[in-house]
Amino acid sequence: MRDIFRTRRMWRPRGELKDRYDVVIVGGGSHGLATAYYLAKNHGITNVAVLEQSYIGSGAAGRNTTIVRSNYRTPEGARFYQRSVELYERLSRELDFNLLFSQQGHLTLAHSDRALITMTERAEVNQLLGIDSRVVGPPEVARLCPELDLSHDVTWPILGALYHPRGGIIRHDAVVWGLARGADRGGVEIHPYTEVTGIERSNGRVTGVRTTRGDIECDTIVSATAGWSTLVADLADVRLPITTHILQAFVTEPLKPFLDVIVVSSQMHVYVSQTDRGEILIGAEIEPYTTYRGTSTFPFLEYSARHVLELFPQLENVSVLRQWTGLCDLSPDYSPILGVTEVDGFVVSAGWGTYGFKAAPIVGTTLAELISTGRTPELIAPFTLERFYTDTLVSELAAAAVSH
Amino acid sequence: MSFLLSCPNCGPRDVNEFAYAGEVTSRPAERPSVRELATYVHFRRNVAGVQQEWWFHRFGCETWFRAERDTRTNAVLATEAAHAEPDGQAAPAEAAVPDVPAV
Numbered sequence: 004m005r006d007i008f009r010t011r012r013m014w015r016p017r018g019e020l021k022d023r024y025d026v027v028i029v030g031g032g033s034h035g036l037a038t039a040y041y042l043a044k045n046h047g048i049t050n051v052a053v054l055e056q057s058y059i060g061s062g063a064a065g066r067n068t069t070i071v072r073s074n075y076r077t078p079e080g081a082r083f084y085q086r087s088v089e090l091y092e093r094l095s096r097e098l099d100f101n102l103l104f105s106q107q108g109h110l111t112l113a114h115s116d117r118a119l120i121t122m123t124e125r126a127e128v129n130q131l132l133g134i135d136s137r138v139v140g141p142p143e144v145a146r147l148c149p150e151l152d153l154s155h156d157v158t159w160p161i162l163g164a165l166y167h168p169r170g171g172i173i174r175h176d177a178v179v180w181g182l183a184r185g186a187d188r189g190g191v192e193i194h195p196y197t198e199v200t201g202i203e204r205s206n207g208r209v210t211g212v213r214t215t216r217g218d219i220e221c222d223t224i225v226s227a228t229a230g231w232s233t234l235v236a237d238l239a240d241v242r243l244p245i246t247t248h249i250l251q252a253f254v255t256e257p258l259k260p261f262l263d264v265i266v267v268s269s270q271m272h273v274y275v276s277q278t279d280r281g282e283i284l285i286g287a288e289i290e291p292y293t294t295y296r297g298t299s300t301f302p303f304l305e306y307s308a309r310h311v312l313e314l315f316p317q318l319e320n321v322s323v324l325r326q327w328t329g330l331c332d333l334s335p336d337y338s339p340i341l342g343v344t345e346v347d348g349f350v351v352s353a354g355w356g357t358y359g360f361k362a363a364p365i366v367g368t369t370l371a372e373l374i375s376t377g378r379t380p381e382l383i384a385p386f387t388l389e390r391f392y393t394d395t396l397v398s399e400l401a402a403a404a405v406s407h
Numbered sequence: 408m409s410f411l412l413s414c415p416n417c418g419p420r421d422v423n424e425f426a427y428a429g430e431v432t433s434r435p436a437e438r439p440s441v442r443e444l445a446t447y448v449h450f451r452r453n454v455a456g457v458q459q460e461w462w463f464h465r466f467g468c469e470t471w472f473r474a475e476r477d478t479r480t481n482a483v484l485a486t487e488a489a490h491a492e493p494d495g496q497a498a499p500a501e502a503a504v505p506d507v508p509a510v
Contacts, residue, residue, distance in 0.1 A: 247453055
């Protein structure tokens with residue numbers, strides 16, 4: 004009986020910082036913790052510290068809308084995200100922690116012929132890579148999501164959809180906690196409320212970091228700081244092609260389960276899913292101006308609610324429960340910036356815009372391999388920072404511009 | 408809530424009336440290398456603090472202007488019509504008018 008009420012620590016409380024680590028990871032979110040976890044698990048590198056300026060999972064990892072999918076537009080992107088979906092499918096078992104991953108399917112609606120053509124291209128790219136993804140017509144949309152208003156008496160009639168059966172939602176906090184516990188058990192140290200204030204370099208390579216709790220020597224620094232990536236890279240004099248924007252979302256009061264699939268409308272800049280708690284979760288597009296101020300706005304709420312009612316008129320009297328905001332680091336081509344930089348030992352996971360959470364496990368495994376072997380894995384080679392200097396971009400605009 | 412911008416012609420208006428066109432950048436040399444040109448096109452300072460930036464009053468007088476805004480607070484410290492710029496920084500071309508902001 005007593006055992007039921009015992010407080011179980013997910014990971015050890017923060018200790019004193021050591022003078023030296025092999026690897027310092029800046030950012031205690033899903034990417035930083037996944038990298039730490041796989042460094043220990045796959046490569047036996049355990050002299051690792053994760054430094055987080057606030058609490059674990061306080062940034063994008065705890066604010067995203069939890070969608071996991073791989074139906075991207077470019078072969079480079081689709082292949083990469085597919086590996087991430089496969090890792091997510093195994094992650095609950097691997098971490099011995101239920102991440103509540105529900106692969107209930109993902110529908111991207113087409114409201115125009117042009118959208119159907121783009122979706123057909125995406126489906127072809129996906130199928131060539133073995134990803135379950137296909138264009139479906141209105142009868143199939145009605146079967147998959149009978150709650151949708153499929154009438155033609157609306158502003159944007161639904162002509163079809165891109166259907167991705169293995170897309171789903173996962174409990175984002177559980178992913179963070181599970182990875183943190185796994186990293187901690189592997190021997191990694193987790194240091195919340197420890198802000199990095201400087202990066203020491205000598206002869207073009209990193210030698211240490213300065214923090215609000217003292218200085219540390221290290222060989223490798225990983226920056227996994229989403230909306231703050233530019234500020235951390237500035238400390239190492241590395242320039243990034245990033246702008247920081249806010250992305251917002253809100254949930255309604257909980258309802259009985261009625262919505263099985265995730266529904267996305269690029270045309271209306273809105274997407275909808277129902278969480279395990281019954282809340283209707285609604286997200287939209289980033290704000291067009293850059294900002295580091297993470298406050299919610301009323302125009303977003305009004306705009307998104309209006310469009311959701313066009314898709315689901317039955318939600319008309321449902322109350323809004325909660326609205327929130329996160330910072331996103333947007334890259335020019337809607338693909339990430341992953342791997343080495345011109346400063347030896349300074350590795351970045353940045354430019355994630357609005358799609359970082361779904362890539363956490365594959366970022367963790369590939370960056371851990373990069374750090375351990377010193378070689379960039381083939382899977383992430385297209386996402387190098389150098390591509391912006393040579394103007395060889397990987398445009399995911401068609402599949403990632405609406406933030407879902 | 409969101410915030411207000413003061414259009415040099417129309418006065419304070421809701422930010423959603425305007426199109427944002429990014430931080431003020433310096434054009435590269437006359438015959439830039441690919442690297443210089445790519446740096447100009449893609450890389451941004453993205454400061455957390457006071458930033459000089461371009462705005463366009465899309466749902467108003469349709470003029471370009473520069474604003475000085477603190478990106479940590481969204482406080483707009485000053486705005487000034489584009490033609491007042493002394494250092495030869497031209498306003499973005501007409502073709503570069505961004506789409507209507509999503510929200």
